[in-house]
Amino acid sequence: MSLLVTGTIGIDDIVTPTGHAEAVLGGSCMYFSAAASFFGAVRLVAVVGEDFPPAFKEVFAAFPTVDTRGLEIRKGGKTFRWGGKYLAGMNSRETLFTELGVVGEKPPVVPTVFSDSSCLFLANMPPAVQLGLLEQAPSRKLTVADTMDLWINVAKADLLVLLRRVDGLVLNYDEAELLTGCGNTVTAGRHILEMGPRFVVIKKGEHGCLLVHRDGMCALPAYPTEKVVDPTGCGDTFAGGMMGSIAAAQGAKDMGSFGSIRRALVHGTVVASFTIEAFSLDRLRTLTWAEIEARYDEYASMVRV
């Protein structure tokens, strides 16, 4: 199945308790694509500014199955920039600055060559933009969206419209509570299903994830690790591994089934566990399929009941 992702590509400044990285490649779409690329081809649709550093194109070379024909380099535009600082324990962060640049302007367009995509991931963007992009993939069989607290607070009406049109939603633990008013994660998940999607994946960071699906429920722990260098992009690579796995392994009939999503969550968990081992996409750039397989087996043996 052909996988398409839309979202942001940006330049990040990151400060952690043990280090920092300046002007590194980031953005939801970038992390997602890199992660999904291990499972097969992934079509990227995003917009950056004219200032997008040429050196970053070398990063794309590390992920040859990412199809960048949907990457618009907008003349006169400025690339999205974000700065974040992680607090002790790496479990919370504060945003130091956000410069929307081209992300605050006209959204990217899905190229005609991508319009036959069957599997669609709408990474975190304003829900109205996500809706517009969804319309440009008329052959979609499975559509999954991410969102964030900002849109729940300022664009909830648009988000509710979007939720009626997607098959799945991926969001954080606290965002699920904000969206539904339910402190119990399972209850929050069930409420989200009533809003439209047939499944929701609730991410809990170091505590793993919960899948609430119309046909069942599944909880998985994160891969327990001591090597936490930079959590940026962890959620996006989790989603990338998950969607890459779904698109690669499943026929259209099984796609989106409880079993297919559950299997895919393990791939998401494993790929995300590598992302946090280095700043930006540094770990993913050197990651091999053999390493993914080895950690998959290790993880499987850890959770085996």
Add this chain to the structure above:
Amino acid sequence: MSLLVTGTIGIDDIVTPTGHAEAVLGGSCMYFSAAASFFGAVRLVAVVGEDFPPAFKEVFAAFPTVDTRGLEIRKGGKTFRWGGKYLAGMNSRETLFTELGVVGEKPPVVPTVFSDSSCLFLANMPPAVQLGLLEQAPSRKLTVADTMDLWINVAKADLLVLLRRVDGLVLNYDEAELLTGCGNTVTAGRHILEMGPRFVVIKKGEHGCLLVHRDGMCALPAYPTEKVVDPTGCGDTFAGGMMGSIAAAQGAKDMGSFGSIRRALVHGTVVASFTIEAFSLDRLRTLTWAEIEARYDEYASMVRV
């Protein structure tokens, strides 16, 4: 293998966002014994006061494999009492009052008929008391202790002595950080192994648990549930299910191995998931082995990779 537990039995007043219970049976030893009793015989060693309500003896009748010959009803003594209030979301609580009564006086004594016990669980008590009780089980093959933030703060030297003498430690997430100064749970677990035990089980409440064992590591999610009436005793029944499973299933050779603990954690997780469905021991009193098996199978299928 014969399982012995020492700890507190008390009278609890509990307030939750949706209800309250007054003067109900509680205490670590009580919850532990009830949970462990589903897996086989469990020897209980605890002390209560002369005011211990006779009606509570009916509760013991619901758990016929609990051997209460080690329950001392101390003349002139007052039973331990605790009052707690759970905050919205049930993830945190405040202590309303603590009346130590007999728990603050002379500790209970292990009866001679119990001195051949091979499997020992020291539920949460002052570490010096736990050490004294440990001495009274000279045939012990596997000793596991619980502790809490209070003892880490006020009796750390005693606790460190205890840790050199036990095979395993069970404690909460935040307590592991307090004990070791490590915010990363895996790192905290490894530090605890350096203090003596060959395994540590770090409980994360609704987020499950992490086992750090000299021979491996394992993470398990909690059973995802919407029915959270009263979390009191959840950690103690988790430990009871775990130890009951170890004592019932394992020969002395395998006891305490990575594989045996991992299997036991699932039993602990499953039994704990029932405890929270009602106040006090109400749910455990009506729980059947068939219900445990059915939820075990459901849980196993949820986490299966």
